[in-house]
Amino acid sequence: MDAILLCRISDLKQDDGYSLDAQERVGIEYCKNRSFEINKIFRFVETGSKSHKREKFDGMMDYIRDYVERSKEKSLQLIVEKPDRLTRNFTNREQLQLFVMTGKLVIHFYKDRRILDRNCSPTDIFTDDVMTSVNKYIALNIARETRKGMNEKARIGWYPGHAPLGYKNIREGSQNKHGRKEAKIVIDDETKRAVLRIFELRAMHGYSYYAIRDQILSERLLPDCRARRLSKSSIECILQNPFYEGRFFWDGEWCQGKHEVFVPLEWIRRTEGRRGTPNTNTFVGPFSHLVRCGVPGCESIVIYDPKTKSNRTTGESRIYHYYHCADGSRFHKLNNISQVNVSEAKLWDNFEQVVQQISISEEVADVIMSYLLEANKKSKEATEEARLRTRARLLQLATKEEELYEHWTEQLLTREGYKKHLEKIAAERSEIERRLAAVENTNEVDIERRAKVLLELCKRAESAWKKGSAEERLALIKRLCSNFRLNGVSLEFDLNIPFAKVLEFKKNTEKENWCPGPDLNRHDRYYRIPGF
Numbered sequence: 001m002d003a004i005l006l007c008r009i010s011d012l013k014q015d016d017g018y019s020l021d022a023q024e025r026v027g028i029e030y031c032k033n034r035s036f037e038i039n040k041i042f043r044f045v046e047t048g049s050k051s052h053k054r055e056k057f058d059g060m061m062d063y064i065r066d067y068v069e070r071s072k073e074k075s076l077q078l079i080v081e082k083p084d085r086l087t088r089n090f091t092n093r094e095q096l097q098l099f100v101m102t103g104k105l106v107i108h109f110y111k112d113r114r115i116l117d118r119n120c121s122p123t124d125i126f127t128d129d130v131m132t133s134v135n136k137y138i139a140l141n142i143a144r145e146t147r148k149g150m151n152e153k154a155r156i157g158w159y160p161g162h163a164p165l166g167y168k169n170i171r172e173g174s175q176n177k178h179g180r181k182e183a184k185i186v187i188d189d190e191t192k193r194a195v196l197r198i199f200e201l202r203a204m205h206g207y208s209y210y211a212i213r214d215q216i217l218s219e220r221l222l223p224d225c226r227a228r229r230l231s232k233s234s235i236e237c238i239l240q241n242p243f244y245e246g247r248f249f250w251d252g253e254w255c256q257g258k259h260e261v262f263v264p265l266e267w268i269r270r271t272e273g274r275r276g277t278p279n280t281n282t283f284v285g286p287f288s289h290l291v292r293c294g295v296p297g298c299e300s301i302v303i304y305d306p307k308t309k310s311n312r313t314t315g316e317s318r319i320y321h322y323y324h325c326a327d328g329s330r331f332h333k334l335n336n337i338s339q340v341n342v343s344e345a346k347l348w349d350n351f352e353q354v355v356q357q358i359s360i361s362e363e364v365a366d367v368i369m370s371y372l373l374e375a376n377k378k379s380k381e382a383t384e385e386a387r388l389r390t391r392a393r394l395l396q397l398a399t400k401e402e403e404l405y406e407h408w409t410e411q412l413l414t415r416e417g418y419k420k421h422l423e424k425i426a427a428e429r430s431e432i433e434r435r436l437a438a439v440e441n442t443n444e445v446d447i448e449r450r451a452k453v454l455l456e457l458c459k460r461a462e463s464a465w466k467k468g469s470a471e472e473r474l475a476l477i478k479r480l481c482s483n484f485r486l487n488g489v490s491l492e493f494d495l496n497i498p499f500a501k502v503l504e505f506k507k508n509t510e511k512e513n514w515c516p517g518p519d520l521n522r523h524d525r526y527y528r529i530p531g532f
Contacts, residue, residue: 001035001036001037001074001075001077002036002037002039002067002071002074002076002077003031003036003037003038003039003076003077003078003079004038004039004040004041004042004060004063004064004076004077004078004079005024005027005028005031005038005040005041005042005079005080006027006042006060006078006079006080006085006086007020007023007024007027007041007042007043007044007081007085008020008023008042008043008044008045008046008057008085008086009023009045010045010046020043020045023081023085024041024043026081026110026111027041027079027080027081027110030079030108030110031077031079036077036079038079040063042056042059042060042063044056044057057092061092061095064076064078064096064099064105068099068104068105075103075104075105075106075117076104076105076106077106077108078096078105078106078107078108079108079110080107080108080109080110081109081110081111082109082111082112083109083112083128083131083132083135084131084135084138086107086109087132087135090129090132090136093128093129093132097125097128100116100117100118100120101118102118103117103118116128147251150250150251151250151251153183154248154250154251154253154255155255156258157255157256157257157258157259158183158184158185158257158258158259159185159243159248159250159255159257159259160250163185163188164238164241164243164244165188165191165194165195165226165234165238166187166188166191166192166194166195166196166244166262166263167185167186167187167188167243167259168185168186168187168188169183169184169185170183170184170185170186171183171184172184184259185257185259186259186260187260187262190223191221191222191223191226192262193221194216194221194222194226195238195244195262195263196262196263197215197216197219197221198212198216198235198238198239199239199244199263199264199267199268199271200267201215202239202267202270202271203266203267203268203270203271204267204270209232209235209236210232210330212235213230213231213232213235216230217230239271243257243259244261244263244268245261245263245265245268246259246261284304285304285306285321285323285344286344286470286474287302287304287323287344287347287474287484288303288304289301290302290474290478290484291323291347291484291485291486291491292484292485292486293325293326293327293485293486293487294485294486294487294488294490294492295325295331295332295337295487295488297331297335298325298327298329298331298332299329300325300326300327300328300329300331301325301326301328302323302324302325302326302486303323303324303325303326304321304322304323304344305322305323305324305341306319306320306321306322307319307320307322307341308320320343321343321344321345322341322342322343322344323341323342323343323344323347323486324339324340324341324342325339325486327339340488340489342486342489342491346489346491347491348473350491351473351477351481351491352465354477354480354481354493354495355461355462355465355476355480356462357503357506358458358461358480358495358499358502358503358506359458359459359461359462360455360458360459360502360506361459362459364505364506365455365456365458365459367505368455368502368505369451369452369455371505372448372451373448376448386435387436390432390435390436391436393432394429394432394433394436397425397428397429397432400425401422401425404418404421404422404425405418454498454499454502455502457479458499458502461476461480464476479496480495480496480499481493481494481495481496482494482496
């Protein structure tokens with residue numbers, strides 16, 4: 001028989017009697033004595049009470065579901081030490097009990113010498129539910145007591161978590177009732193110099209986060225295991241962590257820490273005035289936060305960076321409006337790709353060309369509208385035919401279901417065969433009802449209205465562009481296009497689907513072999529503009 005073995009603990013600090021190695025060893029021996037073939041061993045450290053932290057347990061549940069779906073005739077043996085190793089909540093308990101009662105799963109609790117299968121008594125199921133309630137209570141109570149202990153520890157001034165860089169967690173002093181010494185946080189001499197250097201470079205020299213990281217790595221102030229994880233975001237977290245000034249935030253309250261402070265308070269105050277990147281560019285242009293860098297591998301935001309230049313003869317100052325990649329990921333710098341400044345006027349010219357392309361005349365608009373009306377008429381006919389077909393099929397399924405019931409009552413079908421046919425009918429009915437709902441929700445009148453609005457916008461686009469303000473032009477651009485990319489001096493973008501189709505119709509009208517008539521498409525098919 002196929003079997004899977006579950007070895008789970010909630011904490012690596014559990015006693016050896018409950019360790020993963022002990023569970024795996026005894027579980028394998030149990031399977032060997034009963035000639036079970038172990039398909040897979042699930043071995044992990046994970047809580048059993050928090051649903052959002054049971055990723056590995058959920059992976060085991062997915063494996064059981066897949067096995068049940070693939071193997072219709074065989075049952076899977078689940079080998080586990082005792083009930084509290086398996087479930088501490090009713091969500092998973094109900095799922096497993098369903099598989100057990102349908103004969104798809106057999107659960108072996110080898111330490112309790114209990115087996116749950118489809119022939120187990122109601123007393124066994126009741127006992128299982130009671131044990132789940134007990135396990136759930138124990139898990140919730142442990143969590144509550146742990147939170148109380150951590151809050152009390154924070155209240156007296158000791159941070160109840162992992163120490164940040166420059167500090168380390170130790171245990172010293174008197175022992176408690178469990179034989180463990182008091183946990184404290186002290187200065188870590190191995191990483192202290194790196195933290196001091198980070199604050200010094202930021203406070204006294206104004207280094208950026210990237211520059212600080214490069215400097216720390218070049219001076220080799222951190223062990224290799226810590227240096228590999230040093231990044232811009234970790235530098236920022238260190239500089240903004242209030243722990244280095246002697247306090248910390250825990251469970252919604254500020255606590256004064258008892259740990260020793262080694263970073264000069266003056267440096268901390270200076271870094272508070274240098275939050276964020278040292279870039280002082282606060283200018284905002286019409287295309288700010290709209291365009292991204294189109295260089296493959298970069299995709300940073302394009303920023304507005306005006307340049308002020310003075311005339312040497314007259315002394316007059318003039319502002320030149322430029323845009324360039326912010327290089328937030330340092331892709332250009334690391335790959336020696338030069339930054340290119342693009343003028344705002346050039347960007348406006350590129351968008352004006354798009355507006356001119358999608359602009360259409362009254363004649364072209366009338367041709368497209370007549371085409372859409374004809375296509376919509378055919379769509380209505382096809383929709384009505386689909387309604388009739390789906391409703392007729394639903395009636396057939398209802399009749400077939402009644403016939404199956406009669407066959408079962410007359411004992412022409414077994415219960416399993418009757419259920420199997422009913423499941424097929426239910427699946428087909430669900431799919432047909434879904435398609436019917438989609439057909440019923442089709443609003444042809446709304447499609448025509450939106451098509452008229454689209455064509456009216458295309459007719460007036462060029463005049464609206466010439467007369468509109470910068471804000472109105474920008475609103476029109478966002479309606480026409482999306483996914484703006486600046487690749488060097490070339491602006492790239494995607495024309496939104498309805499306007500792209502209008503442009504396609506417009507190009508077709510300019511061809512000599514395409515002309516309006518009863519059939520406007522020489523390929524003998526009609527097309528509806530997507531989105532309408």
